[in-house]
Amino acid sequence: MKNTTVNTITEPAREIPVRKETDVLVIGGGPSGIMAALAAAEDGLDVTLIESRSFVGGNLTIGLPILGFLGQKGNQIIKGLPQKLIDRLKAVQASSEHRPCPLHMSLTLVEPEAVKTVALQMLTEAKVDVLFYAFCAGVVKEGDELKGVIIESKAGREVMLAKTIIDCSGDADVAYRAGVPCEYGNEQGGVQPPTLMFCLGGVDTEKLRTSVAEEPRTYLTDFIPAEYFGQNNQFVLVGMRNLVKKAQEDGLTLTTERTILITGLRKGEVWVNMTRVNGVNGTDPGSLSHGEIEGRNQIHDIQEYLIKYVPGFENAYFLKTAPFLGIRETRRIEGQYTMTREDIMSCRHFDDAIAVASYPLDIHHPQGGGCTLEWCGDCYDIPYRSLIPQQVKNLIVAGRCISTTHEAMSAIRVMAPCMAMGEAAGRAAKMAIREGVQPADIDVKKLQEELREKGAYLRQGVREKV
Structure with missing residues (x-):
C-alpha cells in the first residue's frame, strides 16, 4: 500500500469472486425489502435478498406500530402482500387489527420477535435466497447500467450479479454507490432525529x-x-x-x-x-x-x-x-419524478400510481424536540417514476429513500406505504425481466393491473400526468 495523502491510502487492485448470479437482487430486508422479494419470486424467478443484520423485518422489529394501513376516511388503502403478512402474524396472535387513530390515521400493533420469524418463513416458502450478515459495499456497472452489487462480510468482498436490482436499504446505499444523484435532509442539510425505542x-x-x-x-x-x-x-x-x-x-x-x-x-x-x-x-x-x-x-x-x-x-x-436506532431520514434519490409537499396536501392522483398513502406530513424537527403534523384530508398516490432513479439503469428504489422532497418524505416514510412500494417494485422487477426491458420502460398499466389482481389497492378515477 502506498500513502497518497495524510488521510488516505491506495488499496491494491484485486479480483473479487462472484458469489452468485441471480434474477432479482433485493438489498435490505426491512418492510419494503420483504415485500419486494416476495413479489419478485411469485412466479419462479431466482430472487436473492441481502440483509446486514441477522434477521429480517427492519423497523418492524423495534417496537413501533405499523402506521398507514387505513386512510384518513377510515378505508383500508394498503392491501395485497402487506396484508398477507398481517394475516400470518394474526394467525400466531402477533398482530392486532388495523385500528383507526385520530392522530396517525391507523395503527397496527405487531410483536417484534414474531415478525422476524413469520417474515422469514414467508420468504423461505417463496424460495427467496436470504443472505444475512452482508453489507452493500459497492456496485458493478457497465456504462450507465447496473450489473451487480459488491457485498462485504466475514467472507470478505464478493459480487452478486443480477438482472434487476431493488434498493430497499432505506438509505439509498446501492443508488448512491451507483452514482444516482441523492439529496440529504432539508435545505440546511438537517434530518429528522432518530429514536432508540x-x-x-x-x-x-x-x-x-x-x-x-x-x-x-x-x-x-x-x-x-x-x-x-x-x-x-x-x-x-x-x-x-x-x-x-x-x-x-x-x-x-x-x-x-x-x-x-x-x-x-x-x-x-x-x-x-x-x-x-x-x-x-x-x-x-x-x-x-x-x-x-x-x-x-x-x-x-x-x-x-x-x-x-x-x-x-x-x-x-x-x-x-430495540436492536438498533430507528432512523427517520437519510438520503433520498433524485428520480424521474420528485414527490412534493403539494402532491401530498392536494391528494394528487398520478397516471403511473403504484401505491396509495394517507399518512400526514410528520416532521420531527432536526433541531429541538418539536414536531409538525399536517393532514391532507384523504389519500394521495405514489408514482412509479419516483421509484426510478436518474442516470442509472436496471435499478428500482423502494421505501423512504425514493424521490421526494424533505417534507414529502415525512409522509411516505412510515411502514405501510413502504411495504406497498416494495410490492410494486418487486412486481416491476419481475415484469422487466420477463419482458426483457429496463424497469423504466415497463408498461405501468400492466403493473397496475397485476397489483390490483393480486389484491393491492389503487384509486379509480381521473388521473393527471405530472
Whole structure:
C-alpha cells in the first residue's frame, strides 16, 4: 500500500469472486425489502435478498406500530402482500387489527420477535435466497447500467450479479454507490432525529387509559380526544406536554416535548418513543454510534419521568431496548419524478400510481424536540417514476429513500406505504425481466393491473400526468 495523502491510502487492485448470479437482487430486508422479494419470486424467478443484520423485518422489529394501513376516511388503502403478512402474524396472535387513530390515521400493533420469524418463513416458502450478515459495499456497472452489487462480510468482498436490482436499504446505499444523484435532509442539510425505542413491563395500561379518558385536563393529549382512550384497550398516546415540562423543571433531562407511548400486544408492556438524538447521520458509523450511546443515556431519565409522573407506570420495570436506532431520514434519490409537499396536501392522483398513502406530513424537527403534523384530508398516490432513479439503469428504489422532497418524505416514510412500494417494485422487477426491458420502460398499466389482481389497492378515477 502506498500513502497518497495524510488521510488516505491506495488499496491494491484485486479480483473479487462472484458469489452468485441471480434474477432479482433485493438489498435490505426491512418492510419494503420483504415485500419486494416476495413479489419478485411469485412466479419462479431466482430472487436473492441481502440483509446486514441477522434477521429480517427492519423497523418492524423495534417496537413501533405499523402506521398507514387505513386512510384518513377510515378505508383500508394498503392491501395485497402487506396484508398477507398481517394475516400470518394474526394467525400466531402477533398482530392486532388495523385500528383507526385520530392522530396517525391507523395503527397496527405487531410483536417484534414474531415478525422476524413469520417474515422469514414467508420468504423461505417463496424460495427467496436470504443472505444475512452482508453489507452493500459497492456496485458493478457497465456504462450507465447496473450489473451487480459488491457485498462485504466475514467472507470478505464478493459480487452478486443480477438482472434487476431493488434498493430497499432505506438509505439509498446501492443508488448512491451507483452514482444516482441523492439529496440529504432539508435545505440546511438537517434530518429528522432518530429514536432508540425501549420497552417497559409491569405497566397498568388500564389505569393509564382511564386516567387520560377521565382526567383530560391533567393528562392532555395531542389531537387525540379523551373519548378515544375510553374506547380502546390498545393505543398510542402522544402528549402530556405539561407533565414533561414539570419533570424538566424538576431536573430531569427529557429531549422531546411530548410523551409518546405505544401499548404492546402483551399485557403490561409499553414501548416508549421518547429518546431523540439531534444531528445523527444515519449513513456514518461514528455518528450512529454516538446516537446509540446518547439514546441509551437518555433512557434513565425518561423511565424515571414515566414512573414518577405518568399514571400506570408506578411499578414499571425495564425490559429491553430495540436492536438498533430507528432512523427517520437519510438520503433520498433524485428520480424521474420528485414527490412534493403539494402532491401530498392536494391528494394528487398520478397516471403511473403504484401505491396509495394517507399518512400526514410528520416532521420531527432536526433541531429541538418539536414536531409538525399536517393532514391532507384523504389519500394521495405514489408514482412509479419516483421509484426510478436518474442516470442509472436496471435499478428500482423502494421505501423512504425514493424521490421526494424533505417534507414529502415525512409522509411516505412510515411502514405501510413502504411495504406497498416494495410490492410494486418487486412486481416491476419481475415484469422487466420477463419482458426483457429496463424497469423504466415497463408498461405501468400492466403493473397496475397485476397489483390490483393480486389484491393491492389503487384509486379509480381521473388521473393527471405530472
